[in-house]
Amino acid sequence: MTEVSGWLWLIVFIPLLGCEAPLFLEEVAAQHKEATHRSDMFQAAAASDEVIVVVGTMGAVLTSRDGGETWLREVLKDKPFLIDVARCPDGTFAMLDVSRKLWLGDGLPGQWQAVAIDTQEALQAMTCDAEGTFWVVGGFSTILTSKDRGVSWRTTSLGEDLHFTGVQILDGQHAFVSGEFGALAYSQDGGESWQPLTPLADDFYPQDALFISPQEGWVVGLSGTILHTRDGGGSWQRQATGTEVPLYGIALNDGVLYVVGGNGTLLRKQLEPGSGWQPIDHGKPIRFYLRAVTPLAEGKLLIGGGYGALHIVSA
Structure with missing residues (x-):
């Protein structure tokens, strides 16, 4: 490029920037006033009768006290990667931070308290059982439990060099x-x-699992795969889903199973024998993945995932 042509390019280009920049900045400013941001990658959600809590990357915590009609947004200090959240019987919500912490609170913004988890392993998932015990799983087949709100931890490892990525407590046993x-x-x-238990065939990596009894459960994962067991995991049968997108989450609400996954996919299936998986047209503009799926009152469902996707649907 000659010096003259270079200056001509600058003369043309700078005025274009001058016209477009204010519009772009206004759009960004308006978007940041919203509770959800396009940069949000929601990972999990939990709900009580009064509060819904949704967690994601970069410390994002969204809470609602009106069934998801409106949301309050909070970003925790140091913007931790929040990977899971669970509700305890006493109303406490516990959020799992990949930097080996739990954040405890009742869903009110500004009141989350961090509790360290005594481990060197990478942590992947958590739950809270009917007795209020915290359960956390992670690297080197580690299972951690705390009966005193994270003050002390009991560590168990199955001795395998693998990550546990899901934990479910059916009852006290x-x-x-x-x-x-x-x-x-x-x-x-x-x-x-x-x-x-016998490992799933072909090293199938379950993205989520749901058991409704010690005998019956489902796991979901890549390539549209849903596997079902009726003998406590002794054997598994693949169920037709009609999709090849990855599936990331599964939940049960009022006798209906729901699964979420890539491209905004939402599937449902009645528990009754003989029913199959059916796609749901939720009518939401979701082009990316859904990972969070949480039952709400009146048969409603919270779904959330990548790029700020967060919706309440009637499914």
């Missing part, structure tokens, strides 16, 4: 964990001991 390489384990004594 029965519990399941799931993870990479198709790993599954089961406890029938409240976590005092664990029995490894």
Whole structure:
């Protein structure tokens, strides 16, 4: 480019920037006034009768006290990556931070308290059982429990070099964990001991799992895969889904199973034998993935995921 042509290019280009920049900045400013941002990557949600809590990357915490009609946004100090959230029977919400912390609170902004988790392992998922015990799972097949709100922790490892990425407590005795390489384990004594189950075929990596009894459950994952067991994980059968998108979350609401995944996918299935998985047209402009799926009152469902996707749907 000659010196003259270079100056001509600058003369043309600068006025264009001068016209477009204010419009762009106004759009950004308006978007940041909203509770959800396009940069939000929502990971999980939990709900009580009064409060809904949604967590995501960069410390984003959204809460609603009117069933998702309006949201309050909060960003925690140091913007931790929040990967999971659970509600305890006493109304406490516990949010899992990948930097080995729990954030505890009742859903009111500005009142979250951080509690360190005594481990060196990478943490992946958590839940809170009917007794208020915290359960956290992660690297090196580690299972951690705390009965005193995180003051002390009991650590169990199955000795396998793999990550557990899911944990579910059915009652005071029965519990399941799931993870990479198709790993599954089961406890029938409240976590005092664990029995490894036969790994899922082809090292299938469950993105989420849901058991409705010690015998019956489902796991979901890549390539539109949903597997079902009726014998406590001894054997699994693939169920037709009609999709090849990755599936990330599963939940039960009023006798209906719901699964969310890539491209805004939402599937449903009645628990009754013989019913199949059906796609739901939720009518929301979601082009990316859904990961969070949480049952709400009156048959409604919260769905959330990438790029600020957060909606309440009647499914």
